[in-house]
């Protein structure tokens with residue numbers, strides 16, 4: 001069945017047909033039509049502080065070298081030699097003075113320009129064989145790339161409403177406290193679906209439900225728009241009262257919720273962690289880092305939830321900001337990476353303990369990995385049939401509509 005036929009027969013309000021989760025052909029279309037057309041959150045600038053520091057961002061068939069050229073410039077290059085196509089960087093991260101291909105030693109500068117290779121014909125024009133650039137954007141210390149061969153989507157305008165909060169959290173002056181990977185044997189859409197609903201929270205996540213109260217989890221446990229409208233209505237007074245307090249401290253409380261018609265389903269909200277004055281998402285509610293980030297002088301007991309698109313998020317309390325990255329590798333595997341940021345002046349052991357910083361989402365993501373992989377295994381069965389969503393899976397339903405709309409686009413790549 002073609003993707004057009006599959007899209008046409010998809011039942012509204014139901015999980016996707018099996019092929020959307022398993023087919024390699026659909027996966028390739030996901031990458032071309034959906035993923036490659038977005039700005040993807042890949043990491044934080046503090047991962048590559050020195051000239052020549054680099055890491056690889058690997059997604060589907062692409063390997064992108066993210067490398068620091070100098071203090072002010074970070075470049076993104078496709079990790080493909082312009083001679084006969086070998087990978088150039090083989091290690092996932094490191095430092096390079098020059099980018100030298102391991103096959104026949106064609107060598108490129110940190111700006112991607114080719115140095116003169118030996119024994120090429122006299123009319124060889126090296127200026128035409130620089131590394132292929134990948135669109136890159138550095139914003140408040142966050143590094144984004146876009147794989148598209150065409151112009152990337154507008155960034156500044158798209159995320160204009162996020163600027164105040166990203167700035168307030170001091171992300172550009174942050175540093176990586178801890179980074180953890182949770183490779184998940186499932187299609188990327190199942191990872192997204194799991195992250196944007198809290199229908200499973202009560203049964204699966206005792207730690208998460210310890211930190212967050214029931215009424216909040218029901219109303220918006222996976223962000224605004226994830227719960228039933230009547231639950232949000234009940235919770236609204238608590239949320240509004242907290243917002244008022246945060247605003248008296250001078251803290252921003254903007255709200256963005258974009259639906260399936262948008263290009264990225266972006267959202268932004270600030271809300272209280274709970275009604276027990278928790279300062280952070282820790283076991284005892286005490287902050288995980290002694291130094292508050294950015295412009296938070298006094299703790300507002302809140303958290304910030306940002307969705308740039310369905311595969312890139314920031315969740316931040318006043319002391320720690322967590323980057324969440326879901327990276328499709330093939331139809332059946334997704335790299336899940338969490339990176340916790342703290343203030344750039346914070347010192348490990350003295351100001352924070354990485355295990356404490358990572359505690360809640362580390363335990364929660366390990367639980368989710370199992371759930372998602374079980375979900376995928378079940379979907380592979382000959383007896384899998386799409387099933388109906390509950391009212392607490394509203395954001396998943398929106399995601400499915402968004403995904404089908406995006407897949408129906410046929411941009412040139």
Ligand code: FES
Nearest residue numbers: 081083084101104
């Ligand atoms: S393929 Fe890179 S130098 Fe030949």
Ligand SMILES: [Fe+2]
Nearest residue numbers: 194200205368
């Ligand atoms: Fe979960």
